[in-house]
Amino acid sequence: MRTWKVDDVMTQAVVSVPETASYRSLVDLLVSRRFSAVPVVDESQRVTGVVSEADLLRKIEYSGAEEPRLFEGRRRRGERAKARAATAAELMSRPPIVAPVGMPLATAARLMDAEQVKRLPVVDDRGRLVGIVTRGDLLKAHLRPDDEIHRDVTDGVLMPLLGEAADEVTVTVTGGVVTLTGRVALWTMADTAVRLTRQVAGVVTVADSLEFDFDDRYMVAPVPVYGVA
Structure with missing residues (x-):
């Protein structure tokens, strides 16, 4: 980005x-x-x-x-x-x-x-x-055209983050307001997409309508057990 x-x-x-x-x-x-x-x-x-x-x-x-x-x-x-x-x-x-x-x-x-x-x-x-x-x-x-913002969101945020799955997300930009709709695999992917989109130059706000298949925000890393063969 x-x-x-x-x-x-x-x-x-x-x-x-x-x-x-x-x-x-x-x-x-x-x-x-x-x-x-x-x-x-x-x-x-x-x-x-x-x-x-x-x-x-x-x-x-x-x-x-x-x-x-x-x-x-x-x-x-x-x-x-x-x-x-x-x-x-x-x-x-x-x-x-x-x-x-x-x-x-x-x-x-x-x-x-x-x-x-x-x-x-x-x-x-x-x-x-x-x-x-x-x-x-x-x-x-914040005077950037909406089509430039759209290109930065799709090419600079979604493609690097989601790869081929970026096609599952629809981006619309009106007056600098970006709306993200669609479905991704993980909650962290949706959250990261929204946070990075907010950082794109000219974005006024982000309307988050993304859905996800699995909520991974509460996943706990396994605690290592030492001394076990």
Whole structure:
């Protein structure tokens, strides 16, 4: 079964900025292009950080603020430092949260959620910028035509799992909803077919109407008896 990766949906024509980019140029870029963040790269195109709207807003947030307190926390000190920053290198958040080439879409979605970011720079094995993937890009998988999803389910799930018995299963796809009907030999086969179908890119949900000849979920492996000739 083919697993969709960030490479399949990312934008390759990425806008990035050098570490020397000025504060004013960063504001102009994000406002004019309606970006919420932009990756920062070094001379070798390796991603060294990301500058977001939040990073740029520190200058406004701390404008005219009182001097830092003696026991001010590390996070607050870092925010004050960004308020005085003038270049991307000083403003950017680091280390950058990136997606390596080949990362599955599900993994990228979990990473975005865990890190509370809206986009991920995609990097090669040397850390060089090759693309960018957004939350909206991850949703592109659900725009796949039903016939493509049908082909992936039959050729990528049922044939490898069931072999010739795959002909006993009927697959219908409507608006990304997959219905599996028919009969297989074992409960574990039916269960595995449904679970793998859910993982096919673009599948919204699976309607399980599969029947089986034998319920093998409660089978207990024989306990070995030692010392018996």
